[in-house]
Amino acid sequence: MSITILGVNHKTAPLSLREKIAFTNEIVDKALYSLYQHPLVEGCVIVSTCNRTEIYLSYEHDTDFLKLKQSVEIWLGQFHHVDIAQYQNAIYWYEGRQAVEHLMSVASGIDSMIIGEPQILGQVKTAYMQAQKNHCLSLTLEKLFQKIFHVAKTVRSETNIGANTASVAYAACLIARNLFTDTPQLNVMLVGAGETIELISRYLKPHGFNHVIVANRTREKALKLASLIDAEIISLPDIANRLKDVDIVISSTASPLPIIGKGMVERTLLARNNRKMLFIDLAVPRDVEEEINQLNHVHLYTIDDLQKTVESNLQQRSIAAKQAQYIIQEQAEQFIDWLKARQAVNFVKQYRNNAEHIKKELEYKALNAIKQGANIDEVFAEFSHKLTNKLIHAPTQTLLQAATHDCDDCFKVLSKGLGLKEH
Template sequence: MSLHLIGLNHHTAPLAIRERVAIAAEAVGGALTTLRQSGAVDEAAILSTCNRTELYVSGDTTEAVLAWWMQHAGMSLDDARPYLYHHADQDAVRQALRVAAGLDSMVLGEPQILGQMKDAVRTAEQVGALGSNLHRLFQHAFAVAKEIRSTTGIGESVVSMAAASVRLAERIFDDLSEQSVLFVGAGDMVALCATHFAASKPKRMVVANRTIERANELAHQIHGEAIRLTQLADALPQFDIVISCTASSLPIIGLGMVERAVKARRHRPMFMVDLAVPRDIEAEVADLDDVFLYTVDDLASVVQHGVASRQAAVIDAEAIIAGRLGDFLDWHARRAHVPVIQAFRDGAAQLRAQELELARKRLSRGEAAELVLEQMATRLTNKFLHGPLSAINKADSDDRERLQQAMRQFMAGWDTSE
């Protein structure tokens, strides 16, 4: 089949290695062009994300592909080899289907990888690196991913703290687009939460941080505002949702601060999530009426339930992949016979043309049409049968039985009707 998937991901390589071999989105097109020009592959596509870089290729020289990749990355192949994996033919197809369905993702069942794979295919098509084999593989992978997402629970449950925060907020407020959200801190966890909440398009989003520059940077990414942490007490009553995660060793949102905020809000509900360890929000805040406070442990139970639900769906998803894998392999097997079938057709057409030309010449000399047709049919029959009969006569006993069985199958398909 000569289909290969060569790569590394979060399962096999640390971030420091993944960063070195990654290929930026804007550089993928040029990389594919140089890879094709190297003569190492017939077809190629590159999927490069923060968690994986994978090269999907059709060709026989995988070592040449690896050499090109490491040269492009400026890394020794010997240094990279411990982190690499290589799937060939059937295993490559299976892995492509699993990646598209999110079964190989850091967050099980996440849908972003499917969009990233579609972008990779689009880029390969634009630079002419995608041929019939990889095109069919990816279209098949997209169809299988869609089937898995629509028929299993692989993407239904929450499996991250950030997503859990949004899900819990939706239980308190029917429409997050009408709410104001305050993010306290500007680290990775807050940034991830901010991204998730931004997808719901809240009425207002504000980042409060000790360093105003960090606050401004995150606020710019989510099209929000930035304030200093010293402004927190005065600003707190303005917000329906508060997400906090700082590195403070002591609570920065005390009971008194929240009591004053609730009073100023005239007891409109306030949803608060404390993702910090140690806590940012005093535990007693949870006892206040109109305040819904969740800690990292509360969210962990939501996430754990989601992971368990998705793991149960993996069994169904893997079963779908096993079945659909056969569909692709059948298509590829049939495609492998195309050159033989075409050559057979071309040979038959050549024989037909030769006999027609001879028949026309004989008819032009005045020979009887019935005799010319009879002899043309006899000559065509003999020429068509010469190859198969000669092969049977020259074959040994085992091959002769196989060829005879094949001939019986051919004869069963003859259409003798007028």
């Protein structure tokens, strides 16, 4: 059995194309069932995220691969009701070892938009469990995905692929966590309700802060964000009065002028008895006046400060990714060796079954001849002669073909396998 991958990702196709062939949770079961009915497909798994849609397939070793590719692409187009011709420059196919290495890279976060991001491994595991639930896993895919999960764990433990901050939002949360150790006692104010603040709120949620306040120009836009993290909503003018109640302020609005000034923070510090505060300003133009850096007990980080951290850490992740490639190459070779051995075992079983069939067929004829009164010695001699001829026929023909087609390596392997010696 062999492995192949059909895929489209953020490197090969824009979002406008990717979203048309994405598999949502609501339709992935139907897609798996439909694809598994394909006569050339022995097993299938579908991974679909915002950055990629990939279909992992196993198929019989002697399958017409070109026919498989064409028919699966047609299936993909028909399932999503799209003209698959518009995807020809975006679709990639990987086969055999290349497919195995690619899946290992995906699960390890090396092929992600942000190198080393951990979410993809969970998404791959979910895809595997969905295929398992729908009984779409072949033994080959079962073994491959177990290997994949082992490799991803090894890459995480033996390299620094996920050790450093790789997004501005996560960097902001990491700074807050490092500056303050007792998060259940801390209060946070998020200024703004856009995409960046929403992403930060998702990172903040697992840390269990005491109270979160969302300050925004319009209450309606803040409602959705507040519901995600069980936050209090205030208006922007209320910030001056509520600043004394929070320890961390993270801001990202589209305001053309600063929202938080030096004087406001000075009054806040007096009201807080100079307990330290952290301001993270992700806005351009700035939401927080730069001059608050002159105040004691205040820590201010801007988008540039965080971006430098991210860029430095991405460089370290790139180094770790190269280290991970060595792990992936070694593990991929081990899996391919297992696959080859399994194919060899199947051929051996088939060869033994053929020999057993020949033996039983000749035994049946010999026993019938004896029952009808034939001479036992003559029957035994004929049985031995025919059995020998039938068993050596295929190897003999293969030897002759290897010799006549000048395939010296094939001839030597066959000769050695049959126990023959050169004279």
